[in-house]
Amino acid sequence: MTVHPFDAAISLAPQPDGSALGATSPAYWNMIGPYGGITAAVVTQAVMQHPQRLGEPLALTINYAAAVTVGPFRVRAQPARTNRSTQHWRVELVQDDGAGGESVSTTASLVTATRRDSFADSDVPMPAVPRPGEIARVDRSASGVAWLEQYDIRPVAGDIPTRWDGQIADSTSQLWMRDHPPRPLDFPALAALADLFFPRVWLRRALRVPVGTVSMTVYFHADDAALAATGAGHLLGQARGQGFRHGYFDHSGQLWNEAGLLLATTHQVVYFKG
Amino acid sequence: MTVHPFDAAISLAPQPDGSALGATSPAYWNMIGPYGGITAAVVTQAVMQHPQRLGEPLALTINYAAAVTVGPFRVRAQPARTNRSTQHWRVELVQDDGAGGESVSTTASLVTATRRDSFADSDVPMPAVPRPGEIARVDRSASGVAWLEQYDIRPVAGDIPTRWDGQIADSTSQLWMRDHPPRPLDFPALAALADLFFPRVWLRRALRVPVGTVSMTVYFHADDAALAATGAGHLLGQARGQGFRHGYFDHSGQLWNEAGLLLATTHQVVYFKG
Numbered sequence: 001m002t003v004h005p006f007d008a009a010i011s012l013a014p015q016p017d018g019s020a021l022g023a024t025s026p027a028y029w030n031m032i033g034p035y036g037g038i039t040a041a042v043v044t045q046a047v048m049q050h051p052q053r054l055g056e057p058l059a060l061t062i063n064y065a066a067a068v069t070v071g072p073f074r075v076r077a078q079p080a081r082t083n084r085s086t087q088h089w090r091v092e093l094v095q096d097d098g099a100g101g102e103s104v105s106t107t108a109s110l111v112t113a114t115r116r117d118s119f120a121d122s123d124v125p126m127p128a129v130p131r132p133g134e135i136a137r138v139d140r141s142a143s144g145v146a147w148l149e150q151y152d153i154r155p156v157a158g159d160i161p162t163r164w165d166g167q168i169a170d171s172t173s174q175l176w177m178r179d180h181p182p183r184p185l186d187f188p189a190l191a192a193l194a195d196l197f198f199p200r201v202w203l204r205r206a207l208r209v210p211v212g213t214v215s216m217t218v219y220f221h222a223d224d225a226a227l228a229a230t231g232a233g234h235l236l237g238q239a240r241g242q243g244f245r246h247g248y249f250d251h252s253g254q255l256w257n258e259a260g261l262l263l264a265t266t267h268q269v270v271y272f273k274g
Numbered sequence: 275m276t277v278h279p280f281d282a283a284i285s286l287a288p289q290p291d292g293s294a295l296g297a298t299s300p301a302y303w304n305m306i307g308p309y310g311g312i313t314a315a316v317v318t319q320a321v322m323q324h325p326q327r328l329g330e331p332l333a334l335t336i337n338y339a340a341a342v343t344v345g346p347f348r349v350r351a352q353p354a355r356t357n358r359s360t361q362h363w364r365v366e367l368v369q370d371d372g373a374g375g376e377s378v379s380t381t382a383s384l385v386t387a388t389r390r391d392s393f394a395d396s397d398v399p400m401p402a403v404p405r406p407g408e409i410a411r412v413d414r415s416a417s418g419v420a421w422l423e424q425y426d427i428r429p430v431a432g433d434i435p436t437r438w439d440g441q442i443a444d445s446t447s448q449l450w451m452r453d454h455p456p457r458p459l460d461f462p463a464l465a466a467l468a469d470l471f472f473p474r475v476w477l478r479r480a481l482r483v484p485v486g487t488v489s490m491t492v493y494f495h496a497d498d499a500a501l502a503a504t505g506a507g508h509l510l511g512q513a514r515g516q517g518f519r520h521g522y523f524d525h526s527g528q529l530w531n532e533a534g535l536l537l538a539t540t541h542q543v544v545y546f547k548g
Contacts, residue, residue, distance in 0.1 A: 059489040059543045063383050065355035065362040080366070080378045081339035085521075086488060086545075088339040088381055092354070099336075107383055108361055110338050111489055111543075115520035119479060123445050123515040141328040171397050175355060205393060214360060215333040215385055217491045219524045219543045223516040237465045242396040242528065243495040243536040246389035247359075250493045250539055252382060252526050262517040265524055266472060267541050269333045269385075269493045271360070272458065274393060 005150055006192070009038050010045040012075060019076045020046050024068060028147040031266050033067030035147035036213045037195030041188035043091045043108045046075040048187060053085045055112040057187045060218045062108040069095060069111045073105070087112045091197075129156045132176040132234040151196060152180040154234070160198050161206040171204040171241035171251070173197060182232035185263075187220065190227070193235055193255060194218045194266040200241030200251045201272045209274040214248070216268035222261075230257040231254040239266075247271060278457050279424055280466070283312050284319040286349060293350045294320055298342060302421040307341030309421035310487045311469030315462035316364045317382045320349040322461060327438050328361045329386040331461045334492045336382040343369060347379070361386045368478075389497045398539075400530040403430045406450040406508040426454040427472060428508070435480040445478040445515035445525070447471060456506035460539075461494065464501070467509055468492045468540040474515035474525045475546045483548040488522070490542035495539060496535075504531040513540075521545060 009025035029039040040062050045054055073095045081088045093106035135154040158173030177196050179189060199211040222230070239253030250269040256262055283299035302312040314336050321327055345370045355362045367380035409428040432447030451470050453463060473485040496504070513527035524543040530536050 043494070059337070061383060061489070061491060063362050063385055065360075066357065080381050083340065086339075088337050088378075090381060106361075107354050107364060109335060109381055109383060109489075111337055113488070113522065113545075115522075118519070118521040118546065119475070120519045121442075121478070122517050122519075123474075123478070124517070168395075200397075201393070204395070204397070214387070215335070215383075215491075215493075217335060217489075217541060219489075219517070219522075219541070221519045221522075221524075223520055242539045243396050243398070243493075244496055245392065245394045245396075245495050245536075247392040248387065248389075248493075248495075250495075252539070252541070262519075263542075265516045265526070267491060267493070267526070267539070271387075272392065 004181070006179055006183055006189060010041050010188050012046055012049065014049070018078070021072060021074055021076050023072045024036040024129050027150055030145060030147055036064055036216065037192035038095065039068060039106055040195055041192040041215065042075060043093065043106065044110065044188040044191045046077040046091055047089050047110050047112065050077050053112060054082060055114040056223060057110055058113040058221045059111040060108065060191055061260060062106060062209055063215045063217065064213050065107060066103065066105045068105045070091065085114045122262045124254050124262060126236055126256040127174060127238065129236065132258070135176060150180055151273065152178045158203055160202060164204065164206055164208055166207050168205060170237065171200040173203060174236065174238045175236050178232065178234045184232050185227045185230045190220065190222065190264055191218055194264055196237060197239040197251065197253060199270055199272065200239065201244060201249050204241055204244060209272050211270050211272045213268050213270050216266065218264055218266045220264050222263040226261055227261060229259070230263065233258045235263065246266065280453055280457055280463060283512060284315050284462050286316070286320055288323070288324060293348050293351070295346060295348055297346045298344050300420060301424055304419060304421055310338055310490065311466035312421065313342060313367065313380055314469055314490065315466040316349060317367065317380065318384065318462040318465045320351040320365055321363050321384050321386065324351050327386060327504050328356060329388040331384055331494045332387040333385040334382065334465055335489065336380060337489045338487050339381060340377070340379045342367065342379045359388045392409060396536045398528050398536060400510055401448060401512065401533040403448055403510065411452060411494045424442060424454055426452050432477055436529045438480055438482055440479060440481050442479060445474040446512065447477060448510065450508040452506065452508045458506050459501045459504045464494065464496065464538055465492055466535050467511065468538055470511060471513040471525065471527060473544055473546065474513065475518060478515055478518060483546050485544050485546045487542050487544050490540065492538055494538050497536040500535055503533070504537065507532045509537065
């Protein structure tokens with residue numbers, strides 16, 4: 001049986017001190033480091049497989065402090081506080097600094113929680129859009145960006161501009177997305193998909209400027225049952241820019257499964273040049 | 275000269291080990307702990323006054339792991355990584371656990387950044403609403419909740435229901451807000467104002483159920499100049515619920531100054547009962 005590239009990328013070997021060892025995956029390489037989503041998945045996985053974990057992911061914040069470099073890394077996930085229904089995790093990803101010490105590339109917090117039945121509804125219903133079967137998977141192999149090959153992306157609206165003419169447009173995007181090849185959804189994969197939106201500033205300005213995510217937050221509304229019901233189906237992602245100022249912008253987004261269930265909401269703030 | 279209650283509440287005494295000591299303020303007390311916004315302000319202030327700080331706040335995530343109890347607390351703020359234009363802070367608020375040890379009540383991360391001129395715009399223009407002078411400050415002194423007295427709140431739309439009849443309504447709120455008495459805006463005050471929205475689930479259900487914020491994120495779009503231009507004026511806050519499920523909901527919000535400049539965006543996920 002072939003291991004899915006996503007499972008290979010988030011594979012972590014537990015160490016006696018409670019940390020876990022992993023290594024960067026060429027399949028999820030971006031320009032100068034791994035795809036930010038795969039790092040979010042690694043952070044999530046470190047907590048998922050930790051023997052002290054209680055409950056399921058509820059709120060993830062990941063801060064991209066520096067590019068992860070090619071090779072091995074260590075993830076430290078520690079519960080800072082455990083309550084009856086929530087557990088607060090501190091996570092960091094470190095690498096050898098080449099001088100006998102460690103360099104912190106990523107800091108994160110993850111709140112896990114036990115879920116229970118409650119009032120349930122959504123103020124962000126899934127927009128009416130064509131089904132994933134009606135839209136072709138976009139071919140971005142010519143981009144030379146490895147991680148894009150690991151996703152099935154079907155743009156609905158607000159795709160990356162094809163003419164970089166500096167025209168200012170609306171910054172809302174909608175796209176169907178899933179792992180490629182398809183893989184049953186779990187929390188690490190959902191965390192990774194939350195980072196799939198290309199930079200809003202590219203759309204807003206129709207200008208391809210250098211960018212880098214500084215911090216991303218994901219709130220998980222899905223429980224295990226919702227993940228199982230979603231399976232390897234597509235998710236509809238929607239994101240919209242908010243403020244663009246002083247070299248940083250933020251966006252706010254939502255992810256639904258094909259049945260229209262809100263699985264996660266996400267926000268991020270991104271550095272941009274120009 | 276009288277010290278503003280906000281300044282008293284966020285006053286921190288630096289310690290030789292780099293931590294800082296503070297104490298809870300009766301003026302900002304909520305039901306079973308301090309107003310979450312004042313804790314966000316304390317976390318922000320700990321970084322603002324830290325001698326190693328570079329740049330201004332860009333992205334704050336605060337995780338409310340447990341209620342802060344009445345009395346003294348210690349804030350530890352440490353830079354996990356310092357880059358040329360960003361600095362990644364880990365912050366925690368701890369209290370004596372009564373058994374010779376420490377209890378973590380709050381974990382947080384704050385990214386500070388140097389700002390520079392860039393393309394600037396907003397995809398979330400301030401909605402057209404009546405000016406603050408046209409709306410009376412709401413009197414919530416009868417609520418018996420101390421921290422509400424420290425704010426000038428002028429509801430525009432989506433105020434706390436006056437009839438708790440279980441009617442499901444839209445969960446968007448708009449309100450003018452500022453410190454009371456007025457105080458020139460700074461980063462800690464902006465962080466505190468970001469938590470001012472009453473729980474969306476109360477509005478959505480017109481039902482007053484027990485709630486508690488689990489995690490809040492604030493992205494600061496304001497720089498020092500924008501804060502100075504805002505002064506002691508009102509901010510317009512807008513928040514809207516997203517998902518409500520399994521005992522948790524999240525909302526997404528924006529804060530503008532009277533001139534319509536987007537000062538911050540904010541998100542939070544909240545526990546609710548029922």
